[in-house]
Amino acid sequence: MEIAERAQALALKIRKHKADIATEEATKNAFVMPFISTVLGYDVFNPSEVIPEFTADVGTKKGEKIDYAIAHGGQVQVLIEVKKISDPLRIEHASQLFRYFAVTNARIAILTNGETYEFYTDLDAPNRMDAKPFLVLDLADIDETLLPELAKLTKESFDLDSVISAAGELKYIGQLKRILAAQFKQPEDEWVRFLTTRVYEGSFTQRVRDQFVPLVSKAARQFLNEQVNDRLKNALGGPDAYVSVSTEMPVEPEPESRPVDVDDVVTTEEELEGYRIVRAIVCSEVAAARIVARDTKTYFGVLLDDNNRKPIARLWFNRSRKYLGVFDENKVETRMPITDTEDIYRHADQLRKTVARYLAKAMDLGPVPPVEDVPV
Structure with missing residues (x-):
């Protein structure tokens, strides 16, 4: 399984169980240890790879512990400090990381609450941990452009030099992306002025500002939607595919008996999440590139080789009760009721x-033996 699928699987677990986790220790057991083992690939029960409660005396401070140290090649390479999942991460949480970073061989420090992972190194001064992370991985909203860099810290592909060399660029790109995201969500006066003066020739007065603030926000949302639409169209069959992504609150879908307009097809994040799970499951049988998604008004289809005659699954999510459609040897569909996308794993064999x-x-x-009924 690729790192993207492993990260998505953990993200689903976090989404499902986050509300049940109330302590730092529970956060470690439920989310951080699976991150170290499942996503990064280290054996959390092998003390030569993962050292819990790692101790390194720092000056006059004796016996202080850091939650985890990851070793590779016989040397401690990564330090991890954990806070409970309900705590937003702050630099004040990293005081022990700062101290330990200076007295160990580790070049990477991670501050996490189990859902957000902040990665630090020593770009600003040698052997001194930076005050700002060079990479921020949020499992609630995974930026897949960061996953190739994360892969360089996995056991099977560990490449510290490459991570450090890319850290400077990642640090500033990440900060710029977060600033842009904030401006798209709630533009500041400087941002509104910058854009307004490029389309409006008059003076930038308070009246003009008040007029353009909602226009800038609306233009930003429409621009993002168009970019997402273009990417989904490519994913779902090229430029002729019909896809619509909405930033408005979801509404109850119309009854299936109503006429269908392809322009009304809405691909939801939940459908894409379900598609990724199906793809991850069947990757054991066929290359991921051959698993293709095709959305319709009533269901989200998953096909082999983009062929309607080779349906793998249908996601019936546009209704109050969700179903997973699976197919028998005669291509007869059976709809299995599911509660959330994780339930798809229960039908992995089929x-x-x-x-x-x-x-x-x-x-x-020759034919494959028929699939036995899968219990719900």
Whole structure:
């Protein structure tokens, strides 16, 4: 499984159980240890790889502990300090990381609450941890452009030199992206003035400012939607695909008996999440690139080779009761009721056997034995 699928699987777990976690220790057990083991690939029960309650005396401070140290090649490379998941991360939380960073060989320090991971190094001064992270990974809203850099810290692909060399660029790109996101959400006066003076020739008065603040916000939202639409169109079948992404509050879908207008197709994040889960499951049988999504008004389809005759699953999410559509050897669909997208994993065997049947037929290997009914 690729790092993107591993991160998404953990993100789903966090979303499902976050409300049940109330302490730092519970945060470690439920979310941080799975991050170290599942996402980064280290054996949390092997003390030569992961050292819990790591101790390194710092000056007059003796016996202080940091939550985890990750070793690679016999040397401590990464330090991790954990706070409970309900605590927003602040630099004040990193005091022990600052002290330990200076007296160990570690070049990477991580401050986390189990959902957000802030990665630090020593760009500003050697052996002194920076005050600002060079990478921020938020599992509630994963920026997939960061995952290749995260992969360089995994056990199987550890490349510290590459991470450090890219850290400077990542640090400033990350900060710029967060500033842009804030401006798109609630533009400051300087941002409104900057854009307004490029389209309006008069003086930038208070009246003009009041007029353009909502226009700038609206233009920003429309621009982002258009960019997302373009990416989804490519993912769902090229420039002729019909996709609409809305920033408004979701509404109850119209009854299926109403006429369907392809311009009204709305692809939700939940549907994309379900698609990624199906793809992760069947990747054991076929290359991920062959698993294609195709959205419609009534359901979100997952196909093999973008072929309507090779349906793998249908996600019936545009209704109050959600269903996963699975197919038997005769391509007869059965809708399985599910509560959330994680329930798709309960039908993993059937999804894999569906793909295996198509592959066997293509190779003239004969039929695959029929799938037994999967309990709900």
